[in-house]
Structure formats: C-alpha cells, structure tokens
Amino acid sequence: MGKSVLLADDDQLLASLLNFRLKKGGYVVHHSANGKEVKEYLKNKMPDIIVSDIMMPYCSGIELIDYVRNELKSKTPIIIISSAGNEQNVLTAFELGANDFITKPVSPTELLVRIAREISK
Amino acid sequence: MIPPNQIKISLITAPEFNLEYLWWLTILFFVLSVIYFVGVFIIRNKITSNNSRTKNKKVEFSPMINEFLFYEDSNTKEEKMNYLNLKVQIRELIKNNFDRDVLTEVLLDLRKDLSGQSQTVLIDLYKDLGLHHNAYEKLGSRKWQVVSSGILELTTMEVDESYGLLIKFINHKQSTIRKQAEIAVVNLKEEGIKYFLDNTKFKIAEWQQLKLLDVLRHKPNYSPPQFGLWLTSTNIHVVLFSLRLIKYYSQNDAEQSIITLLKHKNRDIQAEAIECIKDFHFVNALKTLKLVYSKASHDIKIAILDAIGELGTKAEISFLENLHLTERNFNIKSKVIGTLNKIDPERVLPTKNISKPDFYDVICDDALQEEDLSIIDNHEDIILEDKNADVSTEVDVETTTTEDITVISPTVEENVALNDIEEATVEELIQKDETALDVDEIKKVKSLEDIDLSFLPHIKDEEALEEIKENETVVDSEQVQELEEEEQEVLKEEEELTFSFLPYVVEEDVIQQVTTSYKDDDFQPLFELDDESMEDTQEQSSINPLNNISTNINNGLDWSTLNSEKIEQNKVDINTADSAEPLISFENDNISFTANFMPQEELDAMVLLENISELGDCRELILLYQIIEENSSEVVIERANELIQKFSYQSPRPNELFSDDNDLAESVFTDIYNLADYETKLMLIGEIKKVGDEKEIDLLNNVIQTESKTLVKKATEALAHIKSQLAVVTDHSIIASDEDSIFNVGFELEFNRPTEHKRSVSNENGSTLFDQLCSMSNSLYRKKNG
Numbered sequence: 001m002g003k004s005v006l007l008a009d010d011d012q013l014l015a016s017l018l019n020f021r022l023k024k025g026g027y028v029v030h031h032s033a034n035g036k037e038v039k040e041y042l043k044n045k046m047p048d049i050i051v052s053d054i055m056m057p058y059c060s061g062i063e064l065i066d067y068v069r070n071e072l073k074s075k076t077p078i079i080i081i082s083s084a085g086n087e088q089n090v091l092t093a094f095e096l097g098a099n100d101f102i103t104k105p106v107s108p109t110e111l112l113v114r115i116a117r118e119i120s121k
Numbered sequence: 122m123i124p125p126n127q128i129k130i131s132l133i134t135a136p137e138f139n140l141e142y143l144w145w146l147t148i149l150f151f152v153l154s155v156i157y158f159v160g161v162f163i164i165r166n167k168i169t170s171n172n173s174r175t176k177n178k179k180v181e182f183s184p185m186i187n188e189f190l191f192y193e194d195s196n197t198k199e200e201k202m203n204y205l206n207l208k209v210q211i212r213e214l215i216k217n218n219f220d221r222d223v224l225t226e227v228l229l230d231l232r233k234d235l236s237g238q239s240q241t242v243l244i245d246l247y248k249d250l251g252l253h254h255n256a257y258e259k260l261g262s263r264k265w266q267v268v269s270s271g272i273l274e275l276t277t278m279e280v281d282e283s284y285g286l287l288i289k290f291i292n293h294k295q296s297t298i299r300k301q302a303e304i305a306v307v308n309l310k311e312e313g314i315k316y317f318l319d320n321t322k323f324k325i326a327e328w329q330q331l332k333l334l335d336v337l338r339h340k341p342n343y344s345p346p347q348f349g350l351w352l353t354s355t356n357i358h359v360v361l362f363s364l365r366l367i368k369y370y371s372q373n374d375a376e377q378s379i380i381t382l383l384k385h386k387n388r389d390i391q392a393e394a395i396e397c398i399k400d401f402h403f404v405n406a407l408k409t410l411k412l413v414y415s416k417a418s419h420d421i422k423i424a425i426l427d428a429i430g431e432l433g434t435k436a437e438i439s440f441l442e443n444l445h446l447t448e449r450n451f452n453i454k455s456k457v458i459g460t461l462n463k464i465d466p467e468r469v470l471p472t473k474n475i476s477k478p479d480f481y482d483v484i485c486d487d488a489l490q491e492e493d494l495s496i497i498d499n500h501e502d503i504i505l506e507d508k509n510a511d512v513s514t515e516v517d518v519e520t521t522t523t524e525d526i527t528v529i530s531p532t533v534e535e536n537v538a539l540n541d542i543e544e545a546t547v548e549e550l551i552q553k554d555e556t557a558l559d560v561d562e563i564k565k566v567k568s569l570e571d572i573d574l575s576f577l578p579h580i581k582d583e584e585a586l587e588e589i590k591e592n593e594t595v596v597d598s599e600q601v602q603e604l605e606e607e608e609q610e611v612l613k614e615e616e617e618l619t620f621s622f623l624p625y626v627v628e629e630d631v632i633q634q635v636t637t638s639y640k641d642d643d644f645q646p647l648f649e650l651d652d653e654s655m656e657d658t659q660e661q662s663s664i665n666p667l668n669n670i671s672t673n674i675n676n677g678l679d680w681s682t683l684n685s686e687k688i689e690q691n692k693v694d695i696n697t698a699d700s701a702e703p704l705i706s707f708e709n710d711n712i713s714f715t716a717n718f719m720p721q722e723e724l725d726a727m728v729l730l731e732n733i734s735e736l737g738d739c740r741e742l743i744l745l746y747q748i749i750e751e752n753s754s755e756v757v758i759e760r761a762n763e764l765i766q767k768f769s770y771q772s773p774r775p776n777e778l779f780s781d782d783n784d785l786a787e788s789v790f791t792d793i794y795n796l797a798d799y800e801t802k803l804m805l806i807g808e809i810k811k812v813g814d815e816k817e818i819d820l821l822n823n824v825i826q827t828e829s830k831t832l833v834k835k836a837t838e839a840l841a842h843i844k845s846q847l848a849v850v851t852d853h854s855i856i857a858s859d860e861d862s863i864f865n866v867g868f869e870l871e872f873n874r875p876t877e878h879k880r881s882v883s884n885e886n887g888s889t890l891f892d893q894l895c896s897m898s899n900s901l902y903r904k905k906n907g
Contacts, residue, residue: 013183013227014234020187107237108191 002026003119004045008038008052008064009081014106018051021108027115035059039067046074049119051111054082054089062092069097077118081106134796178223185211186227190242215250225252225274232277244278253280260286265295272298276305284309292322300329308336311343318351318359325358333362334369349375357387364393373401380406383413388421395424399431407432411440419450426456430463438465445469726757730764739768788816794824802832810839815847 005027009015015031022029030047032038036058038050050068054061061080068074080093080101090101099118102111185207192204215221228247235243247253256278259271272290275283287309290302303321306313314337325333337343351363352375364382367375380403382394391413398406410425410432417425426444429437441464444457458469726748733741742765749761790813794805806824809817821843824836 011234013179013230016180016183017187017190017231017235017239020184021191024191105234105236105240107235108239109237 002028003048004028004030005115006038006041006047006050006052007031008033008035008050008056008061010034010053010056018106018108018111021112022115025112025115033057035064038064042068042072042074046072046076048076049115050076050078051115052078052080054080054086054093062089062096065093065096065098077121079111079114079118174219175223175226178220179227182211182214182224182227186231186243186246189246190239211250215252221252221255224250225255228252229274229277247278248280253278253283256280257283257286260290265298268295269297269301272301272305276301276308279309281309284313288313288316288320291317291320296323299323300326300332303329304332304336307333308340311340315346318348318354318363321356321359323358325362330362330365334366337366345370345372347374348372349378352378352382357385357390360385361387361390361393364390364397368393368397368400371400373403376401376403376405379403380409383409388418391417391421392424395421395428399428402432404432407437411437414444419453422450422453423456426453426460430460433460433464435465438468720754723752723754723757726752726754727760730757730760734760734764734767737764737768742768788813788820790817791820794820799832802828803835806832806835806839810835810842813839813843815843817843 003026005022007015007019007022007029009018009031010033012033015033019029019031030041032041034057038052038056039059050064052061052064056064059067061082065078065080068076068078077099078093078097080090080098082090082093082101082103084103086103090098093101099121100114102114188204188207189211192200196204211224215224225247228243231243232240253275256271256274259267259274262268262271268290272287275287284306287302287305290298291306293299293302303317303325306317314333317333337345345366348363348366348370349372351359352367354360354363360382364379366372367379379394379397379401382390383398383406385391385394395410397403398410407429410428414422414425426441429441433441438461441457441461445454445461448454448457461468730745730748733745745761745765745768749758752758752761788809790805790809794802797805802824806821809821813821818840821836821840825833825840828836
C-alpha cells in the first residue's frame with residue numbers, strides 16, 4: 001500500500017488533476033476542499049505527508065501548519081502551494097514548520113518529486 | 122349623496138386629479154413591479170442553474186482531461202484503449218456549444234495553474250480538439266468584449282497560427298482590443314515586437330509598456346532586436362518605449378541617436394535619453410547635455426546635472442560654477458552644489474548659519490562700528506533693491522547675499538557675521554523679489570545722509586524687541602554699563618508718565634534698522650514729544666536710541682497719534698506710500714518724533730461717545746445732537762454724526778411703523794381666503810371672528826360686498842364681533858396708558874384723544890403695532906378663559 005497524502009486545496013480542477021497524478025504515482029490521496037475538513041480528518045488520521053494550498057476557506061494553510069505543529073504536535077512533512085510573489089506567506093509557513101513549498105503554476109511532476117523527497121527524509 | 126370621486130378636498134391648492142387615472146397608474150405600477158421581480162427571479166435562477174450545470178460539466182470533463190494530460194506511451198493496453206474511447210467521447214461532447222465552451226473554460230483555467238510538461242500537453246489538447254476555431258469566430262464578432270476574449274484565448278493557448286489574424290488589431294480604435302492584440306502579437310512570435318513597433322500608431326500607455334516588457338522578459342530563449350532602430354520613429358511613444366527597452370537590454374550601440382534625443386521636444390524622451398546616457402556612460406554626451414541645459418525644464422535640468430555628476434570631470438566645474446551663480450531655483454541650485462562636490466569633493470563647504478571665527482573674538486569699538494556700518498549698508502541695499510525695481514542687473518542677488526557659497530563678494534562676506542534673524546530677513550527679501558542688484562551702486566551708498574529712510578515702518582513686534590536685547594550684547598561692556606544706568610534713570614522718570622492705555626504695535630524692521638545702525642555718534646535724541654512735561658524725560662531717554670524706543674514701546678505709546686507738524690518743520694522727507702502724516706524725522710543722524718495729545722474736554726467727549734456707541738440706542742439721539750452743538754472738535758462731531766446715523770437706522774420711526782404701507786396692516790387671512798373654496802372660506806371667517814383684529818376688517822368688508830349670502834352673513838357677524846372687541850381693548854389701553862407712566866415713552870405714539878384713536882381703529886387702510894398687540898393679548902385671554 002502506498003504512502004498516504006492529504007491534499008488540501010479549494011480549487012476543484014487543480015485538486016482533481018493533482019489527485020489523479022498522485023494516485024497514478026502510487027500514493028493514496030485524500031482530498032479536502034477547506035481547512036475545516038482538513039482539521040476533522042487530521043483528528044482521526046495523520047497522513048504521511050500534507051500538501052496544502054495557502055489560501056483556503058475557513059482555515060488557511062498557515063493556520064493548518066500551526067495546528068499540526070503546535071496542537072497535534074506532529075512532525076508530518078508539509079508542502080505548501082502558494083501563488084507566485086507571495087513571499088511573506090511562504091516565509092511565515094517556513095517559520096511555523098513547513099517543509100517545502102511549490103508555486104503556482106504547478107508542475108504535477110515536480111510536486112511528485114518533492115513529495116517523494118520529503119517522505120523519504 | 123355625492124359620489125366619492127367627486128368630493129373635492131381643496132384645503133391645499135393642488136390641481137385637480139382624476140382618481141380613475143390614479144387607480145390605473147397604481148395598477149400599472151403594481152404590474153410593472155411584479156414583472157420586474159419575476160424577471161429578476163427568472164434571470165437569477167437561470168444564472169444559478171447555468172453555474173450548476175457548468176460545474177457539473179467541469180466535474181465530468183475533469184477526469185477526461187486528466188487522462189489526456191497524463192497519458193504515456195508506456196501505458197498498458199487497457200489504458201490506451203480507455204484513452205482512445207475518451208477521445209471519441211470528448212469529440213462527441215464538444216459538438217454541443219455549451220460543452221465546448223465549458224471545456225475551453227476548463228482548459229484555460231488549468232493553463233493558469235499548470236506548468237511544465239502538463240502545460241504543453243494541455244495546449245496541444247486544446248489545438249487537437251479544434252477549440253481555437255471557436256476563438257477565430259470570436260474575432261469576427263461585433264462586440265468588442267467578445268473579440269477581446271477571443272484574442273486572449275488565442276494568446277493564452279499560444280496559437281501561433283492566429284498571429285496573422287491578430288496583427289490587424291494592433292491599430293484597432295477600441296483600446297481594449299488594441300491592447301490585447303498588442304500583447305498577443307508580441308507574445309505569439311518573436312518578430313511580433315518588431316511589427317508592433319513598426320506599425321503602431323497609437324499611444325502606448327505606461328502600464329501597457331510594463332506588460333509588454335513582462336511578456337518579452339518571460340519569452341524563453343528570446344533574443345531582442347536592436348531597439349535603436351526605432352529611435353527614429355514618428356510615434357513618440359515608440360521612441361520612448363524603445364529607449365526603455367534599450368536601457369533594459371543594455372543595447373549601447375545607438376549612442377549618437379540617444380545623444381540626439383537629448384534635444385527632443387518631449388520631456389519624457391529627454392529624461393529617458395539622459396538615463397540611458399548615464400547607464401551607458403556616454404561621455405560624448407556631456408557637450409550636448411550642457412547645450413540643452415539652458416532651455417530644459419526643471420526636472421530635466423536636475424537629471425542633466427545628475428548625469429554630469431556621473432560622467433563629468435573637472436572640466437565641467439566652470440560650467441557648474443557659472444550655473445551656481447546664475448541658477449535661482451532652490452532645488453536646481455542645490456543639485457548644482459551637489460554635482461560640484463561630486464566632481465570635486467568638498468569644493469563647496471557649508472556656510473549656512475555658520476559664523477565667522479572673528480564673531481567669537483572680543484569685539485573692539487572700531488570693529489563694532491565697521492560691522493554696524495556694513496550691516497546698515499547691507500540692509501539698506503537690500504531694501505533699496507526691493508523698492509527700486511529698475512536697479513541694474515549686473516550681479517545676481519543671491520550671489521551677493523546668500524551665505525551657503527564660498528564664492529562671495531566682499532560685501533556679502535561682511536554679512537556672514539550677521540545673526541540668524543538678519544540672514545532670514547535678507548533671504549525673505551530676496552525670495553520676494555529676485556531682481557538683480559547693482560553692487561557698484563550699493564557701494565556708493567555709505568552714509569545715512571544718502572539713504573532714503575522713508576521706508577522705515579512705524580510698528581514693531583515683541584519678537585523684534587527680544588532681538589534688540591540680544592543685539593545689545595554686541596556693544597562693549599563700558600557702554601553697556603552706562604546705558605543700563607541711564608536706562609534705569611529713564612525708567613524711574615517714566616513711571617510717572619503712563620501710556621498703558623495706548624496699544625503698542627511695532628514692526629520688526631524698525632527696531633532692526635535702529636539696532637543695526639547705532640554707534641557712538643548716533644546716541645542722540647531720537648524723538649521728542651510735544652508735551653512740555655515730557656521734556657525732561659526726553660533728555661534722558663534720548664541718550665540711548667535703543668532704550669528710548671524700547672521704553673516708549675513698553676509704555677504703550679500709540680504712534681498713530683503722533684502729529685506730523687514737527688516733522689514738517691524739520692523738513693524731513695518721508696515718503697512712505699501709506700502714511701500721509703509722517704511721524705518720524707531724520708536729520709543729521711537724529712530721529713525725531715512729534716506727538717500732539719487731545720485736549721481733556723475733547724477726550725471726555727470721545728469717551729462719552731464711545732460709551733454711547735457701545736451701550737446706547739435711539740434714545741441717545743437728543744444727547745448726541747447736544748454733543749454736536751457743544752463741541753467744536755471735528756473728531757467729536759464726526760463721531761457723533763456716525764452714531765446719529767447708526768441709531769437712526771436702527772430704530773424704525775413710530776410714524777413708519779404705523780403707516781399704511783407697513784406689512785402689519787394686511788390680514789394674514791387674505792391670501793388663504795382668496796385661494797380657498799366655499800367650505801374653507803366659511804371656516805376661515807369663523808376663525809377670523811375668533812382671533813381676528815382690525816386688520817381683518819378690510820377683508821371682511823370685501824367679503825360682505827362680493828360673496829354669497831351665507832358668507833356675507835358670517836362675515837357681518839365676524840366684523841361686528843371684531844369691532845366690539847376692538848372698542849373694549851382700546852378703552853382699556855387708553856386708561857392704562859394714562860395711569861401707567863412706564864408706557865409714557867415720549868415719542869410719537871400718543872393717544873391723547875379717544876376720538877382720534879377710534880378714527881385710527883376704523884381706518885380701513887391700516888392698523889398700529891400697539892393695536893395688534895392688544896388684540897392678540899385679548900384673544901389669547903379669551904381663549905384661555907373659554
């Protein structure tokens with residue numbers, strides 16, 4: 001059984017595409033469209049890696065990192081997807097404990113490589 | 122029974138309106154409202170269902186697109202079969218316009234979010250499915266927004282084949298289409314920028330230039346053309362954009378063209394050319410830079426100076442020093458100094474607000490005198506320059522007066538020792554009038570006798586007084602002691618003479634002038650008062666002119682009361698524009714003051730008049746006439762006449778009040794009655810009967826003469842009632858006026874004979890205010906008691 005990935009993104013089209021690619025890459029993917037769903041999921045199960053967009057309804061990617069690191073005390077790798085030029089958010093994400101980031105437009109292949117690298121760490 | 126639609130409500134004078142129409146209009150409005158709300162509901166539902174349908178379609182297309190995007194040749198046979206099936210399926214789907222639009226939308230969305238190999242596959246899929254043909258159709262639309270979206274779609278999906286179709290839009294009259302086409306042309310093919318720069322006829326906005334540059338920057342493996350080729354374009358925006366591109370891509374092969382553009386009429390192009398020259402270090406441009414400087418705008422001048430600072434050598438110092446002397450704009454002058462220091466560090470040293478070393482030395486008497494003279498000269502020269510506009514213009518004012526330079530004329534060097542206040546005054550004067558000053562002429566004016574001192578103002582403020590005190594420290598210690606002793610004596614004697622009732626308002630310049638001009642020889646009486654009792658004081662106070670002025674100021678001397686006679690006797694020419702009565706005389710370095718005080722009687726009369734002015738009213742008219750008769754002083758008579766005029770205007774004469782022309786004589790019911798209908802008229806007459814007075818008599822008489830029987834009857838009753846009421850009221854009032862002395866005001870309102878008063882009551886043309894008040898109080902009394 002492949003490694004589990006939690007994909008948190010409110011953009012349905014992109015999420016569907018990444019989901020498809022990750023599944024094709026051998027990962028077990030769970031998709032959540034907003035921060036609230038992500039938190040609910042994380043209470044029950046901790047995936048091997050979290051891939052999250054920064055801008056999400058109810059709970060942003062930054063809040064999600066803070067939740068995972070400080071409340072759940074988990075060291076699960078987190079990869080952030082951010083828009084280009086959103087440098088401050090990326091820096092904040094790293095300060096809070098994000099492991100890596102990737103900017104939009106996303107290359108699904110590149111994301112796959114980054115996920116594999118983070119999991120292997 | 123009157124039908125409801127025929128009942129007239131005429132309390133207000135609105136035009137009659139058919140109620141039937143009103144009903145129809147109500148129904149129409151209601152129907153329109155229903156249509157509007159139903160329309161909004163339908164449209165909203167349609168949009169919602171459309172969105173929902175689109176969303177569902179997107180979900181349906183999404184896995185198909187994923188399959189297409191991530192299809193690999195290494196896939197299994199089943200996957201390949203699945204891929205082929207999907208391809209057939211999607212081709213069927215896009216036959217439907219809606220599906221095709223949704224699929225295009227999905228691909229355009231994904232294009233923004235994907236990069237790398239997936240993006241290439243996506244674009245290929247778009248073309249493979251033939252969706253770009255839809256975009257071509259959009260280009261032919263009459264709607265500019267459709268055309269624009271078609272161009273955007275083709276640009277986003279990088280349909281190179283559309284280049285030929287899009288180039289014709291770069292000169293489209295619709296700016297949105299034009300701008301979209303410009304980006305498309307530059308984006309789609311490498312030669313697009315050349316075509317665009319060659320052919321565009323319209324303005325290229327700053328924002329558009331940035332967008333185009335951004336497109337070029339992100340083009341992979343882009344080799345820019347030589348943008349210097351477009352510096353000769355007739356479109357100035359193309360020239361400007363080319364200059365920016367030249368600067369961005371560091372193309373320094375168009376040196377001569379760029380230098381030539383320094384002479385361009387457009388300031389933006391000039392500024393951009395200067396930037397290029399600076400960046401590429403075109404030293405050959407220095408000559409042209411200096412050439413165009415004289416006729417350039419302020420911004421360009423500063424840019425040129427900046428460029429000279431970057432490129433220039435010590436050969437440019439003479440040019441800059443010349444500018445330093447001639448340039449008047451503060452910013453440019455500062456830039457010139459900055460440039461001078463940049464080329465030759467520390468060439469110009471700070472001198473602003475910096476005193477000369479000898480300023481801190483013990484000042485000897487001789488030095489003091491010289492310095493004072495120089496100060497006087499300088500001040501007077503500057504003010505002379507301010508007054509006389511036709512002074513020749515050999516030397517610039519700023520070069521002779523401002524202290525922030527090292528190249529200063531001898532006269533100005535003396536001024537460096539001046540305190541800050543003097544400097545500020547000089548600068549202010551210069552800024553007000555930037556005319557040049559003839560130094561030679563200034564040097565000729567050396568003594569006080571040669572100077573026209575008529576410009577000396579008459580007033581001085583408190584700040585200047587403080588400055589005087591500060592300046593006193595310049596005098597040597599012996600003098601200071603003597604002066605202090607004398608001052609104390611003067612103060613003791615002047616305590617007996619109090620001028621505190623007079624305001625003291627003194628202008629800064631007078632004190633400054635006196636302060637800077639005193640010396641040993643100058644310690645002569647400055648002014649003398651006419652009053653003999655002040656002669657002793659004068660002798661004491663005139664020892665020190667400075668103390669003299671300051672003590673008099675402190676005592677509140679009103680210079681405006683000083684007389685000019687004494688000055689005329691001394692034959693002093695004081696030419697102030699606004700002072701018809703010169704108060705100060707200057708002769709043989711002496712300054713004299715002359716003052717005449719009012720006689721006591723006149724003063725008393727004036728005080729009385731001022732009190733009347735403040736507290737009095739028309740009752741003081743008799744007294745005012747009396748004052749005029751008793752006094753011969755013109756001032757008093759004039760003032761009294763002013764007050765008479767004032768009070769006469771304030772109080773309406775009783776005769777006027779009781780005249781027929783007065784508005785009080787007219788009934789307030791008249792207008793309403795004339796506009797009212799029958800029922801209202803009846804009601805109004807009833808009201809008149811209750812509250813009316815003699816003003817309504819006219820109206821009632823008129824009603825009796827013109828109206829129908831019922832109204833006449835009512836009006837007659839009301840008239841009889843009012844008349845009976847008025848008779849009672851006047852009787853009471855007469856008795857009251859006789860008994861009570863309070864009402865005996867002594868003016869024209871007199872009711873000595875009852876017969877006369879009755880006649881006034883029956884007077885059809887008017888009434889009195891008194892009658893009106895009586896009738897009002899009467900009606901109120903009756904209302905209160907039922």
